[in-house]
Amino acid sequence: MQKLGDFKLPHFxxxxxYFTLQPVRDTxxxxxxxxxxxxxxYCRTQKIFVIGLEEEDFALFSNPVIExxxxxxARAAFLSALVSEGRxxxxxxxxxxxxxxxxxxxxxxxIIFRFVKDxxxxxxxxxxxxxRSGIESRGTELHGIDRTIxxxxxxVLEQKGKLAIFKGTSADDxxxxxxxxxx
Amino acid sequence: xxxRPGIGGLQTAAAARDQxxxxxxxxxxxxxxxxxxxxATFRSQLEEFARKHKNDIRKNPAFxxxxxxxxxxxxxxxxxxxxxxxxxxxxxxxxxxxxxVQIVEICLATRPHNGGLINLQELCILLRQRKSDREAVSxxxxxxxxxxxxxxxxxxxxxxxGKKKLVRSVPTELNKDHxxxxxxxxAQGFVTVEEVxxxxxxxxGRAIDALDTLLDEGLAMLDDGHxxxxxxxxFPCISSNSTPVADT
Numbered sequence: 001m002q003k004l005g006d007f008k009l010p011h012f013x014x015x016x017x018y019f020t021l022q023p024v025r026d027t028x029x030x031x032x033x034x035x036x037x038x039x040x041x042y043c044r045t046q047k048i049f050v051i052g053l054e055e056e057d058f059a060l061f062s063n064p065v066i067e068x069x070x071x072x073x074a075r076a077a078f079l080s081a082l083v084s085e086g087r088x089x090x091x092x093x094x095x096x097x098x099x100x101x102x103x104x105x106x107x108x109x110x111i112i113f114r115f116v117k118d119x120x121x122x123x124x125x126x127x128x129x130x131x132r133s134g135i136e137s138r139g140t141e142l143h144g145i146d147r148t149i150x151x152x153x154x155x156v157l158e159q160k161g162k163l164a165i166f167k168g169t170s171a172d173d174x175x176x177x178x179x180x181x182x183x
Numbered sequence: 184x185x186x187r188p189g190i191g192g193l194q195t196a197a198a199a200r201d202q203x204x205x206x207x208x209x210x211x212x213x214x215x216x217x218x219x220x221x222x223a224t225f226r227s228q229l230e231e232f233a234r235k236h237k238n239d240i241r242k243n244p245a246f247x248x249x250x251x252x253x254x255x256x257x258x259x260x261x262x263x264x265x266x267x268x269x270x271x272x273x274x275x276x277x278x279x280x281x282x283x284v285q286i287v288e289i290c291l292a293t294r295p296h297n298g299g300l301i302n303l304q305e306l307c308i309l310l311r312q313r314k315s316d317r318e319a320v321s322x323x324x325x326x327x328x329x330x331x332x333x334x335x336x337x338x339x340x341x342x343x344x345g346k347k348k349l350v351r352s353v354p355t356e357l358n359k360d361h362x363x364x365x366x367x368x369x370a371q372g373f374v375t376v377e378e379v380x381x382x383x384x385x386x387x388g389r390a391i392d393a394l395d396t397l398l399d400e401g402l403a404m405l406d407d408g409h410x411x412x413x414x415x416x417x418f419p420c421i422s423s424n425s426t427p428v429a430d431t
Contacts, residue, residue, distance in 0.1 A: 012296075016373075017404035017417045024398050030295045068408040 004059050007045055010038060013060075019068035021077055035078040040087060044102035049146035050091070051079065051098045091148075099148060103141070108153035111141055113162065113180070122180040127173060128154070128165075229253060241278065244321030251327070282320065282328040285310055290339070290352035298401030299353030300420035303341065306350055325350075345369050349420055355400050360385075360393040365418060372422030373406065373415040 012018045012034050022028040042048070042060055051058050053075050062069035070078075079098045082088035086104065091097040103111065112131070116122060119136045126134070132150055137143040142150075154176060157163050163178045232253075239246050254260065289309050293301055303322055310320050329350060332339040340351045345366035351357075357365070363383055368374045379390040394416050397403040406415040 015417070015419075015422075016408060016415070017406040020405050020407050023405055024401065027298075027398075027401055027404060067410065068406075071408075 004042075005046075007042060010034070013038070013063060014066055016066050016068050019063065019066075019070055019074070021071065021074040032078060032081045036081050036085070036087070039078060039082065040100070040102045043100045047144055049100055049149060051100060053079070053096050053098070099146070101149070105149065105152045105156060108145070108149060109156040112150075112153055112157060115140060115142055116178050116180055121178055123178065125175055125177045127168060127175045129173075131176065242319070244319050244324055248321065248323040251323075279324070279328045279331055282310070282324060283332050285313055286325065286328055286350075287332065287339075287352070289313075290350065294352065294401075297419035298403075299351060299355060300402050300418075301350050301352070302420055303348040303350055322348075347421070353400075355402070360389070361397060361402075364393055364397065364416075365421065368416075368418045368421050373417040375413045375415055377413065 018031060018034070022031050039051075039060060043051070048058075053072060056062075061075055076095060079088055079090075080095075082100070083090060083098070087101050089099045089101070091099050115131075115136070121136075128147070128150060131137060131154075132142060132145045132147065151165075151174075154163065154165055158165055162180050163176050166175055166177065167173070168175045233240065233250070236246070236250075240250050241247075286306065289306060290299070290301060293309075303325060307320060307322050307325055310325065326341060326348075329339050329341055338352065338354050342349050342351055342357065342362075344362055347369060349365070364374060364379060367379065367382055374394075376387065376390050376394065379385060379394065380387055383390075394403065397416065397418075398405060402420065403416045403418055406417055409415060
């Protein structure tokens, strides 16, 4: 089986017609489904949060072994399908950059909640940056999380009264005060 | 009997024909009786054989196939009924029943990819992956199981395209034009419009029509990504996609 680094590629990735947006509706639906799953899977394992449509460095968009590449239209179609499903969001009006939610925002909120509990941080204060790159985050899914997504998840928890977000001393230095009851 | 002219002659001829017929029927009856007796003997010997070699029949596909042929020669169908002597003796009614169920499952599972047409070889490979290694499955077994499925009216059929056999699990009827395209596609797993026109001596319209229908039925997929710019029509039922396919 072909691999991209450590990632095992599914069989359809080596079948040329899957790189052409299919004209027949039923066939296209199945194609889109396969690609959606592949994109989410790949992004999750590689910790990719943003996909640029025009960029050449998102490996899934082409397969040099069979000499096929997804057209711009195809890439847009698959990503739009993810957006419709709530698993992605366009970051710009021109639909050139796409934020990938291989965990939904609510799932990230749950992960942060568990993270706080696991590390006994129920009463602490942390900077946003520390949450995503501090020592405690190492080895967890939070490590290296996209800042935009992190802020969204934090706001979800803020809505529920689990924490408070505040601005720090410098312009983009935000912090969080957790107020979750310990067990 | 000497032929006599006139009505009398005709009556004699008719009577003679009747006599011949009676004799003929008698002879036929004697022959039939003898045959029936022979068959009965053969059948009981076959049953004895089946009893003795029950395990071999279950475990060995080649042996099983030859056993079936023997049975067919004497007009015995071990699969005719799930109950009854043969099924109980060999339990192979169950074997084919289970096989049939698995075949249906595999066809349904692969339908999104191949449009309801699957290569018999590929089907067998997938079947072997599912089954425990206790009982091997041959193409012959598959064909028998599928013929049983047909009797149930499940819409399953085996069609021959060139040298290959394809198992069809959807009501889509393939006409001769479609068949010819599938046969052409066996070489590389795909065809181009130009190739169809050239090799089959068709008009462009006829080629495109047939290919479009195959696309619509989900049996073909379009590929426009080759650097030569020519559209290719791939047939998942022809190419097994467990090996990477590349053409330059």
